Amino acid sequence: GQNIDQPTEMTATEGAIVQINCTYQTSGFNGLFWYQQHAGEAPTFLSYNVLDGLEEKGRFSSFLSRSKGYSYLLLKELQMKDSASYLCAVGETGGFKTIFGAGTRLFVKA
Amino acid sequence: DAMVIQNPRYQVTQFGKPVTLSCSQTLNHNVMYWYQQKSSQAPKLLFHYYDKDFNNEADTPDNFQSRRPNTSFCFLDIRSPGLGDAAMYLCATSREQSNQPQHFGDGTRLSIL
Numbered sequence: 001g002q003n004i005d006q007p008t009e010m011t012a013t014e015g016a017i018v019q020i021n022c023t024y025q026t027s028g029f030n031g032l033f034w035y036q037q038h039a040g041e042a043p044t045f046l047s048y049n050v051l052d053g054l055e056e057k058g059r060f061s062s063f064l065s066r067s068k069g070y071s072y073l074l075l076k077e078l079q080m081k082d083s084a085s086y087l088c089a090v091g092e093t094g095g096f097k098t099i100f101g102a103g104t105r106l107f108v109k110a
Numbered sequence: 111d112a113m114v115i116q117n118p119r120y121q122v123t124q125f126g127k128p129v130t131l132s133c134s135q136t137l138n139h140n141v142m143y144w145y146q147q148k149s150s151q152a153p154k155l156l157f158h159y160y161d162k163d164f165n166n167e168a169d170t171p172d173n174f175q176s177r178r179p180n181t182s183f184c185f186l187d188i189r190s191p192g193l194g195d196a197a198m199y200l201c202a203t204s205r206e207q208s209n210q211p212q213h214f215g216d217g218t219r220l221s222i223l
Contacts, residue, residue, distance in 0.1 A: 004152075031146040042200055042214035043153070050209060054207040087152070091208035096141045096160055098208055 002026050004101035006088050011077055011107045020073045020086050020104045028093030034062050034073045035087040037103065041088055047073070075106075083108045113137070116201050123156035123191055124223050131186040131218045133201030142184045143212065144176060145200040153200055159184065160206070188220075196222045 003025045012018040024032070031050035035043035049064035049071065050054055061074040073086055085103035092099060123129040135142065141160050145151045145153035156170045161180045173195070175187040188195055198219050202212040 008150075023174075030207070033211060040219070042217050043212075044214070045211035048211060070127070089119075093208070096158055096204065096206070096208050097155060098212060102150065102152040105150070 002078045002099050004088055004090060004099060006104045008102070009105045009107070012075075012107060014078055014080060014108055014110050016078050018078060018090075018106065019074050020075070020106065022071045022088030022101060024069050024072075024088070024090050024099075024101075026090045026099060028094065029066065030091035030093045032062075032064055032069075032071050033086065033087075033089040033091065033098065034060075035089060035100075037085045037087055039084070046086075049069075058096070078108050080110070081106050082106060111158060114201060114203055114213050114215040115172065116199075116218050118218060119216060120165075120219050120221070122221045126190045126194065128189050129191055129220065131188075131199050131220070133184045133186075133215055135184050135201075135203045135213075136182070137203055137213060139213070140181075140206050141182065141204045142171055142178060143200075143202040143204070144184070144186050146195075147198045147200055147217075156186070191220070191222050193222050202218035 007023045037042040037043040047062040053065045059076045064071045087103045088101040089098045116204045143158040144156045147153045198217045200217045202214045204210045204212045
């Protein structure tokens with residue numbers, strides 16, 4: 001079956017580093033996405049990994065291990081505006097669909 | 111700026127009264143999606159179009175229909191909304207493959223009285 005697991009909530013302090021983990025079991029794999037979603041707003045694309053390793057993009061980095069079905073999103077120098085839900089999602093092979101996780105709600109405190 | 115636009119942002123309807131949500135895009139993407147998202151849950155795919163080819167998810171209720179009259183526009187029709195259909199409805203577009211990121215509209219929050 002298709003399953004994407006990520007923690008429900010996390011809390012971190014402004015200026016700190018936080019790592020949000022995601023594990024997945026899907027019938028096909030065409031890459032892993034991370035999206036950011038502020039409350040009441042639409043998801044926005046953050047990163048895409050299809051090969052193993054770390055992709056860095058400013059304060060945000062994303063890691064993938066395909067053999068372990070595992071990814072993480074690393075946020076550095078946390079800011080209050082980073083308080084949001086972070087959705088892990090997997091692209092299916094053979095089509096156009098993406099399977100989304102339920103998201104991790106990150107609270108950044110002063 | 112190229113974008114995905116959903117109207118209205120907030121929609122209130124009565125139990126059982128048909129409602130239509132609209133989505134337009136200027137990205138010229140072939141694929142358009144409709145998702146339902148309830149609080150603290152993953153977006154749930156209802157349908158997607160590749161050009162005019164319509165793909166319905168197996169668990170999408172018959173109460174939900176969709177139309178895509180041209181590349182730019184897509185509509186979600188809820189024929190007889192029930193209380194359980196209150197949710198955020200998200201429209202998204204992407205290029206052809208599932209390894210392309212999706213671009214979302216701001217969503218329509220639907221309330222049922």
